[in-house]
Amino acid sequence: MDTQLVETILRLGSAAAVGMIVGINRDLMNKPMGMRTLGLVALGAAVVSLAGIEFRDLAAxxxxxxxxxxxxxxxxxxxxSFIGAGVILRDPHAHHxxxxxxxxxxxxTAALGIACALAAWHIVAVGLAFVLILLVGVAWLENRFSRRMPDDPQ
Structure with a gap:
């Protein structure tokens, strides 16, 4: 198989996988965007990025x-950001x-997809680790401490 094709499959496949890994958390939390959506977001960002950097005449x-x-x-x-804005709900009366x-x-997830397209593997690995720590670890801490704190009287 052509090495450029293998590299393309690796970059795009890793972008989709990274997005899906992040999406697992969103699916488990019953959020509106999950594995498929975030896999597509990362893949789309990677496709656009890779298409731009692979344009033949630009290499020179x-x-x-x-x-x-x-x-x-x-x-x-x-x-x-417009896709992200679509999932934000605001209730001004309840201040929520x-x-x-x-x-x-x-x-x-889009940023991770770009990093996959650019083959910045160390950034992908560290970035994904921090995303998972923030989504899983920090959520666990928030839940643990919110049970101990008294309810807000407002």
């Missing part, structure tokens, strides 16, 4: 490639907001 022009990569990252991260963690999860 590092300055142009740098600008293209910057533009791709900016566009993905700004655009994905829901969905912020899910929105942030969509955003960070």
């Amino acid at each position: 022009h590092p300055d142009a490639l740098s600008r293209v990569v910057q533009g791709i990252i900016q566009g993905i991260m700004a655009g994905i 907001v829901e969905g912020l963690t899910t929105a942030a999860t969509v955003w960070v």
